[in-house]
Amino acid sequence: MANAFVAAFEILSFGAIIVLIVLGLGIIASMMGIFNFAQGEFVLLGAYITYLAYAKGLPIWAGMVAAPFVVGALGFVLEALIIRRFYAAPIVAMLGTYALGLIIRESVRGLIGGFYLTVPEPIGGSIDIGAMHISAWRFTIIVITLLVMAGCYLLLSRTNFGLRMRATLENPSLARASGISTPLMYGATFAFGSALAGLAGALIVPVFSLYADLGLRFLIQGFVAVMVGGVGSFIGPVAGAGVIGTLSAALPWVMAPVVADVLVFVLAIVFIKFRPQGLIAGKGV
Amino acid sequence: MGAVKQAIPAEIGGEADVAMDSGGTAERLSARKILPIVEGVVLVAALLAPLVLQDYLTVFATRVIILALFALSFDLVWGYAGIMSFGQALFFGSAGYGVALLARDLDITNILLVLPAGTLIGLTFALLLGGFLLLGRHPSSVIFVSLGTLTGSYAADRLARGWYYLGGQNGIPSIAPMSLGTYEFTEGPAFYYLVLGILVVVYLLCRFLVRSQFGLALAGLRENEQRIAFFGYKAQHLKAIIFTIGGGVAGLAGSLYAFHEGFVWPNMVGVVVSTQVVLYVLFGGSGTLIGAVIGAVIVEGVSFWLSDNYRDIWPIILGLLLLLVILFRPLGLISFVLGERERVGSFGARAKENLKENVKENRDAP
Numbered sequence: 331m332a333n334a335f336v337a338a339f340e341i342l343s344f345g346a347i348i349v350l351i352v353l354g355l356g357i358i359a360s361m362m363g364i365f366n367f368a369q370g371e372f373v374l375l376g377a378y379i380t381y382l383a384y385a386k387g388l389p390i391w392a393g394m395v396a397a398p399f400v401v402g403a404l405g406f407v408l409e410a411l412i413i414r415r416f417y418a419a420p421i422v423a424m425l426g427t428y429a430l431g432l433i434i435r436e437s438v439r440g441l442i443g444g445f446y447l448t449v450p451e452p453i454g455g456s457i458d459i460g461a462m463h464i465s466a467w468r469f470t471i472i473v474i475t476l477l478v479m480a481g482c483y484l485l486l487s488r489t490n491f492g493l494r495m496r497a498t499l500e501n502p503s504l505a506r507a508s509g510i511s512t513p514l515m516y517g518a519t520f521a522f523g524s525a526l527a528g529l530a531g532a533l534i535v536p537v538f539s540l541y542a543d544l545g546l547r548f549l550i551q552g553f554v555a556v557m558v559g560g561v562g563s564f565i566g567p568v569a570g571a572g573v574i575g576t577l578s579a580a581l582p583w584v585m586a587p588v589v590a591d592v593l594v595f596v597l598a599i600v601f602i603k604f605r606p607q608g609l610i611a612g613k614g615v
Numbered sequence: 616m617g618a619v620k621q622a623i624p625a626e627i628g629g630e631a632d633v634a635m636d637s638g639g640t641a642e643r644l645s646a647r648k649i650l651p652i653v654e655g656v657v658l659v660a661a662l663l664a665p666l667v668l669q670d671y672l673t674v675f676a677t678r679v680i681i682l683a684l685f686a687l688s689f690d691l692v693w694g695y696a697g698i699m700s701f702g703q704a705l706f707f708g709s710a711g712y713g714v715a716l717l718a719r720d721l722d723i724t725n726i727l728l729v730l731p732a733g734t735l736i737g738l739t740f741a742l743l744l745g746g747f748l749l750l751g752r753h754p755s756s757v758i759f760v761s762l763g764t765l766t767g768s769y770a771a772d773r774l775a776r777g778w779y780y781l782g783g784q785n786g787i788p789s790i791a792p793m794s795l796g797t798y799e800f801t802e803g804p805a806f807y808y809l810v811l812g813i814l815v816v817v818y819l820l821c822r823f824l825v826r827s828q829f830g831l832a833l834a835g836l837r838e839n840e841q842r843i844a845f846f847g848y849k850a851q852h853l854k855a856i857i858f859t860i861g862g863g864v865a866g867l868a869g870s871l872y873a874f875h876e877g878f879v880w881p882n883m884v885g886v887v888v889s890t891q892v893v894l895y896v897l898f899g900g901s902g903t904l905i906g907a908v909i910g911a912v913i914v915e916g917v918s919f920w921l922s923d924n925y926r927d928i929w930p931i932i933l934g935l936l937l938l939l940v941i942l943f944r945p946l947g948l949i950s951f952v953l954g955e956r957e958r959v960g961s962f963g964a965r966a967k968e969n970l971k972e973n974v975k976e977n978r979d980a981p
Contacts, residue, residue, distance in 0.1 A: 588777030
């Protein structure tokens with residue numbers, strides 16, 4: 331019983347991490363039609379900023395709060411300078427963002443060297459429930475993920491800003507005619523997606539430690555999750571991330587980890603092949 | 616971008632330098648038919664290279680030629696048919712693993728057996744993956760195909776890392792050298808000329824292929840898939856065929872690479888090598904076969920040259936250059952010397968007509 335509970339917690343917390351990472355990727359892919367290969371590096375940057383704050387002697391949570399803003403600002407600048415030229419051609423966008431990611435990743439590698447740098451958990455210790463101990467920080471990640479998800483949903487569906495954003499992405503020329511500044515909205519969307527990646531990086535760095543290929547590890551999983559969930563809505567990628575995260579955390583408990591690893595991807599690709607619209611089809615929030 | 620144009624030929628020594636410069640001169644001499652000149656110069660430079668290079672550089676040059684062969688396979692798929700294959704290393708690496716296993720477990724190193732075997736492995740994997748991703752009732756989106764190949768390559772990497780039979784993280788070390796009768800191909804000029812010969816043969820075959828009616832249909836596919844489909848071509852079949860051929864070429868390159876390096880390791884099937892080949896072709900110029908070769912030579916050459924002093928910042932420079940090429944020179948470095956018309960090809964004697972008219976005339980030919 332205790333074992334099953336620990337397993338369930340592990341699966342849940344990994345699922346939450348994948349959801350957190352996919353949120354930004356999904357918003358950019360769904361709303362802008364761009365598969366951002368640099369998203370993994372935005373995650374890496376978020377992690378790096380947190381590490382930097384820790385190394386300079388600042389409280390870790392300060393780095394975690396700063397990370398999404400810094401990465402979001404960077405995303406805004408990159409969108410205005412580079413990404414903006416790619417909207418017409420999705421494949422070129424992939425290559426361009428790949429190049430961007432390469433630059434960021436190798437710069438960070440140059441800064442930290444080939445090391446694995448650890449950052450302590452801001453909330454250490456464990457939560458004891460009877461005889462079972464679960465990591466307090468992983469529990470915090472689950473809670474924050476839920477809050478961020480709810481926040482994003484409300485932002486997109488209930489606020490004026492979310493309405494403008496959706497209008498711009500649904501029909502740019504009509505939005506322009508209605509007096510919405512579409513370039514600004516594109517920039518804001520991309521910045522928002524980047525900021526979420528930065529936040530994800532900041533939160534997961536105590537769990538995975540900081541190394542240059544940190545983001546790469548999650549990028550492909552993230553893409554697969556977005557495709558499984560369905561491009562075009564906010565809920566779709568989140569649902570896909572939940573499925574992929576749960577599967578990749580749960581399968582190793584019942585079979586050899588190597589087989590499980592590959593099986594998740596094979597299942598996902600087969601699923602997408604026969605249901606290209608994904609789990610949740612259609613546009614909207 | 617002008618700075619990059621001047622910087623690259625100025626920075627690197629060797630054959631690519633010669634190719635770029637001579638191309639530039641040729642442009643001034645005559646406005647047309649630059650492609651054969653570029654090809655000839657590259658070939659001559661490649662033939663002469665072992666005579667002037669030191670031994671360890673010949674070994675390096677052999678590796679570059681093999682990678683150029685690999686780049687050719689990606690160029691066929693992306694440059695000609697417009698299929699973004701982010702998983703080309705899957706075919707390269709699986710063929711490498713295949714021949715390594717042949718050599719390790721069955722003691723088969725005969726060149727007449729292993730190279731066809733490697734090609735066949737690449738061909739088979741490409742047929743399976745390409746058939747799955749490309750064929751079907753509904754045409755697959757480009758995004759799905761590119762992410763599907765990427766995922767395939769990543770999954771293969773993970774599999775190779777975790778599978779004990781394939782050597783896990785360490786791969787398969789110390790593969791016996793390729794042999795022909797009693798002669799063994801070890802690193803050096805003989806291996807170099809063998810690989811160069813194979814590259815030239817494959818290059819000529821590809822050149823024939825892309826200048827044929829089939830190649831014309833492919834070029835149309837890349838420019839406007841829907842229109843080609845309206846003409847009555849089975850666009851998905853064409854794509855699957857070229858994807859499979861590309862896989863075969865990648866397999867050939869992979870088996871040569873495995874024997875040349877003497878070992879295979881999981882990266883060879885993974886995303887790193889897959890993206891490496893994308894870099895070669897984008898740099899050199901996709902859609903021209905020689906562009907892929909030149910791209911491989913330039914990227915590997917500069918990386919080798921810089922690796923002593925600037926190992927850490929080279930990937931950053933590479934990323935910046937790649938970004939500049941994508942933004943300002945989407946047709947690659949070759950487009951500095953090669954006009955658009957010659958890039959697309961003139962298909963037969965009617966050199967003055969442009970592609971669009973050709974497509975119209977040839978629509979019911981095959």
